[in-house]
Amino acid sequence: MTEFKRIALSSILAIISITGGCAEDPFPQPTIPISSHSSGVTKPTKLAQSPLKSPTKKAQKEAIFVLGGATERERFAAKFAQQHPRLPIWVSSGSPETYARKVFARAGIKKSRVHLDYEAVDTVTNFTSLADEFQYLGINRVYLITSSDHMRRARVIGEIVFGSRGIQLKPVPVSNKRTPEPPEKCLRDGIRAILWVNANYTDSSLNQGDSTVSKSQTNYSQKLDNCYN
Template identity: 35%
Template sequence: LRSAAAGSVDAYLVLGGSIQREIHAAELAKQHPEIPILISTGSEDPCIWLIFQRDNAPMDRIWLEDCAQSTFGNFYFGMPILQQWDVRKVGLITSGSHLPRAMWLAQVLLGAHGIWVEPEIVSEQGVPGNQESWAKTGLDLGRSLVWAIASQFYQPECAGVRSLSSVDINRWRQEGFQCEHQGNLEASVPNPKSFLNVKNVF
């Protein structure tokens, strides 16, 4: 881990729960287009697509995963993907209020596989959606200690992993979707007629 800590970040892991984190991820994609980014159970696919389109950020190295249902799940399903990428140092994108428990779980689960975790805190407006009780955090920390050992022999696979560039925005516009109002994405829909099919929450 010491050698990994001294190296540069070679992937970013975005914990879902706030569209501000995905906006920050788009900025990182512009600054470091060569570094892959994994967004774990974030906003709906079209919302993330619109953020990257609006910011002219590259999408080809952005991956979406939607199997996780908790902070523990973010790392449970994210770790095998990071290992496939041969990641040694990951930038963990989350919020200040979510940082302590996220770092505890990350250091246990990712550290057990030689991955150094460097937090990157995103400023929030309001309360992020992935607030979890300290009781659940304690439970997840206990599970993480067990899984840190078990994952040396078995790793889960998430069928819901896809590239952001594969998102069919036209199909989503026809079906309708919702985005967090903080994303200010209404101006990102280029065709006013298509906007009639998009159900945004403002």
């Protein structure tokens, strides 16, 4: 087990190094990318001469993936979705359904595009609860939306969990002034992600600091509805 922990720690440190580390925010502050194409999805630049296209290469299937935990993420995602009208939106354990539906409806997003999932109880399970479903649906790239202070940890986990299913991440952080999360959270949850990939085991006992779904969600929903009306 000691050897496994050493390998896991080395893997996490490598991922953190690749993603820019946990001490400082490596991502630019968010701007909603607006494509010049009507679809809102940026298309690759055509090569001057491209004689052949591989008939076996699958078209890239994208989705917008929103991590719950802050209402501004869903509001940002609704605006982002306006610029990407062909992409489905998946929200993992976000705001209560009534409020979340209102946010997207008022942005003119069709209900059929929005998928609300409430299985996750923390950042690791945001990814593990949907990784297999995304793979089944053929999704191989997601626009990852979460708060800027949370993005580094989310990306470390996502690179491991979604990466194991061949799903790429395109980080789209939501700007805020909160202090970036400490490196310990990246390491802890990165190890949990590796454990899941190897044994589908998240070890919830390691989960300290993330919010869990509670009975107070009903009251929270009512407060949000009152504010949003």
